[in-house]
Amino acid sequence: MGIHRENGRLFIRIFNSNTLTNILANLKAAANMVDDPVLLVKSALSDVEPDRFKFIDGFPVIKKALGWVIFDCTCRKGENISVVELSPVRGKINRRLIKPVNRGFNAVIEAAIHATRYVGLKEEEYLRQIEYCNTIVQKCGGAREKEAMKLMYELIGYKEIQ
Amino acid sequence: MGIHRENGRLFIRIFNSNTLTNILANLKAAANMVDDPVLLVKSALSDVEPDRFKFIDGFPVIKKALGWVIFDCTCRKGENISVVELSPVRGKINRRLIKPVNRGFNAVIEAAIHATRYVGLKEEEYLRQIEYCNTIVQKCGGAREKEAMKLMYELIGYKEIQ
Numbered sequence: 001m002g003i004h005r006e007n008g009r010l011f012i013r014i015f016n017s018n019t020l021t022n023i024l025a026n027l028k029a030a031a032n033m034v035d036d037p038v039l040l041v042k043s044a045l046s047d048v049e050p051d052r053f054k055f056i057d058g059f060p061v062i063k064k065a066l067g068w069v070i071f072d073c074t075c076r077k078g079e080n081i082s083v084v085e086l087s088p089v090r091g092k093i094n095r096r097l098i099k100p101v102n103r104g105f106n107a108v109i110e111a112a113i114h115a116t117r118y119v120g121l122k123e124e125e126y127l128r129q130i131e132y133c134n135t136i137v138q139k140c141g142g143a144r145e146k147e148a149m150k151l152m153y154e155l156i157g158y159k160e161i162q
Numbered sequence: 163m164g165i166h167r168e169n170g171r172l173f174i175r176i177f178n179s180n181t182l183t184n185i186l187a188n189l190k191a192a193a194n195m196v197d198d199p200v201l202l203v204k205s206a207l208s209d210v211e212p213d214r215f216k217f218i219d220g221f222p223v224i225k226k227a228l229g230w231v232i233f234d235c236t237c238r239k240g241e242n243i244s245v246v247e248l249s250p251v252r253g254k255i256n257r258r259l260i261k262p263v264n265r266g267f268n269a270v271i272e273a274a275i276h277a278t279r280y281v282g283l284k285e286e287e288y289l290r291q292i293e294y295c296n297t298i299v300q301k302c303g304g305a306r307e308k309e310a311m312k313l314m315y316e317l318i319g320y321k322e323i324q
Contacts, residue, residue, distance in 0.1 A: 002265065002302055033262045040263075067260045096258035098229045100195045101202075103164065103275075106268035113265075140164055 003031060003086065010071070010086040020082055027073045029086065032065040035099065037108040037141075037148035039064070044112040045119065045155040056090065067093040104141020107133040108148045115156050127158065165193060165248065172233070172248040182244055189235045191248065194227040197261065199270040199303075199310035201226070206274040207281065207317040218252065229255040266303020269295040270310045277318050289320065 001019075004011045012029075014020050023029050034040060039062070042048055053060040061068040071086035111133035118126035130152070137145050153159070163181075166173045174191075176182050185191050196202060201224070204210055215222040223230040233248035273295035280288035292314070299307050315321070 003262075005304075031262075033260055093260050096260050098195055098255050098258050099261065100165075100193075101271055103271065106271065109263055109265065109268065142167075 001031075010088070012084050012086065013081055014084060015081055020084075023073050023084055024075055024077070027075075028059055028070065029073050029084070030059060030061050030068055030070045031086075032062040032068045034062060034065050035097070035105075036064065037105055037145050038151060040109065041112050041115075041148045041152045041155070044116055045152065056092075061092075066095050066097065067091065102140065102142070102145070104137045104139070104145040107136035107141065108145050108152075111137070111149065111152060115152050118156055130156075130158075163193075172250070174246050174248065175243055176246055177243055182246075185235050185246055186237055186239070189237075190221055190232065191235050191246070192221060192223050192230055192232045193248075194224040194230045196224060196227050197259070197267075198226065199267055199307045200313060202271065203274050203277075203310045203314045203317070206278055207314065218254075223254075228257050228259065229253065264302065264304070264307070266299045266301070266307040269298035269303065270307050270314075273299070273311065273314060277314050280318055292318075292320075 001012055001014070004013070014023070034043075039048065039052075048062070052062055052064065054063050055061075056068075056070060059070055061070070069088050069091035072089055074085040074087070076083045076085075111130045114126045114129040114133070117123075118130065134149050137149050141149075163174055163176070166175070176185070196205075201210065201214075210224070214224055214226065216225050217223075218230075218232060221232055223232070231250050231253035234251055236247040236249070238245045238247075273292045276288045276291040276295070279285075280292065296311050299311050303311075
């Protein structure tokens with residue numbers, strides 16, 4: 001989920017979802033910065049296994065994240081979409097990396113976004129977009145990116161044609 | 163330019179170009195890892211200003227790069243495309259960052275690739291792809307990504323419609 005910064009304040013825009021329900025119930029959220037494409041796909045399209053989390057002040061963060069930030073949340077609820085302001089209360093950097101651009105990795109992210117829409121709306125156009133991203137993954141990605149695409153196709157119930 | 167790793171060996175595939183001519187003449191190349199979208203666009207579509215380089219063993223690298231590696235090169239010349247094997251001889255990490263995924267930044271990269279093809283082939287389809295990337299940049303990118311897109315439109319001689 002993308003965090004927007006405007007004049008030094010942090011916001012997310014979020015559709016009605018379990019995530020929003022959780023935020024409204026707890027008024028807390030964590031942002032985990034991760035660089036594993038398989039984990040990204042899993043968190044976008046299914047549930048991340050409980051043993052991948054550890055608890056900080058009773059709040060779950062991902063153990064293998066590059067870093068995380070826990071926020072206090074203020075919500076402006078909308079009919080379909082709500083705006084949540086995020087105020088950082090605690091954060092940790094686990095690892096700093098030098099990471100060259102990887103078009104394959106980036107294509108997994110774009111495909112995952114199309115996949116969440118495909119799951120909701122079942123429109124063929126999203127499959128076409130996922131297939132396009134997959135051609136980039138197969139050309140530019142490493143083993144982990146290819147594994148992420150395989151998992152994505154499984155999670156959206158689509159038999160990959162290759 | 164993407165570097166591929168196969169069984170621990172590093173390769174680039176490269177079309178006939180000034181870059182290939184330079185590599186064949188010197189049998190050396192440098193990979194600069196950069197995270198500034200404006201600099202990426204500039205290096206893809208025009209020349210980076212000389213004062214942005216410093217010299218390491220007589221070889222230019224980008225001062226503001228996150229890091230760089232200088233390679234000895236072995237070329238297998240092809241008619242249109244050549245394969246260059248890269249053997250690292252010296253490298254430096256200047257900065258390690260924790261960098262969350264930014265779809266806007268990633269979209270600048272994809273757009274720059276379409277732009278290099280548009281400049282060569284002048285096919286409208288590439289403009290359409292650049293425009294699609296630009297919608298992501300305008301939605302998800304920061305000021306630097308938007309500036310990079312503006313520069314890209316200038317460098318390809320296309321009047322952006324917004």
